Amino acid sequence: xxxxxxKLLTIEQAxxxxxxxxxxxxxMVLTNxxxxxxxxxxxxxxxxxxxxxxxxxxxxxxDASVRTLKGPHRPIVQQAERAYCLAALNCVxxxxxxxxxxxSKKITQLTPDIYTKAGDYTIETLNxxxxxxxxxxxxxxxxxxxxxALALQV
Numbered sequence: 759x760x761x762x763x764x765k766l767l768t769i770e771q772a773x774x775x776x777x778x779x780x781x782x783x784x785x786m787v788l789t790n791x792x793x794x795x796x797x798x799x800x801x802x803x804x805x806x807x808x809x810x811x812x813x814x815x816x817x818x819x820x821d822a823s824v825r826t827l828k829g830p831h832r833p834i835v836q837q838a839e840r841a842y843c844l845a846a847l848n849c850v851x852x853x854x855x856x857x858x859x860x861x862s863k864k865i866t867q868l869t870p871d872i873y874t875k876a877g878d879y880t881i882e883t884l885n886x887x888x889x890x891x892x893x894x895x896x897x898x899x900x901x902x903x904x905x906x907a908l909a910l911q912v
Contacts, residue, residue, distance in 0.1 A: 763853070769856075786868070790856075791818065815870070824837075
């Protein structure tokens, strides 16, 4: 099944879209994650993140990247379907799939105005590959619980 997704960009398309956004003096908020089991906490945090800028962009882990991070039985939902579900949210403007375990390079390339994460992350728990991540992290949203926490709760 082919899922049409106008919000899904390659990194090259994203870099061009970012240049255009900057030329229009618009603010880009960037977040990232697996979004393997999309839940109300994700949606709440994405809606809140979108409100602090003009556009919300999401970097999502590829299937291979999710397996590396979460184990051989993940992802539960394939990357095209995860991107499609996120694109259905009005608060999401752009989606980029990445294949690497860490995304510091992609964040540096995209130069977001604001980088945000769900409340289960702090500056201390983020990968410190780039000082820029800490400088860009403006807000975490405490209403989001991880899928792992939700799975443990069931």
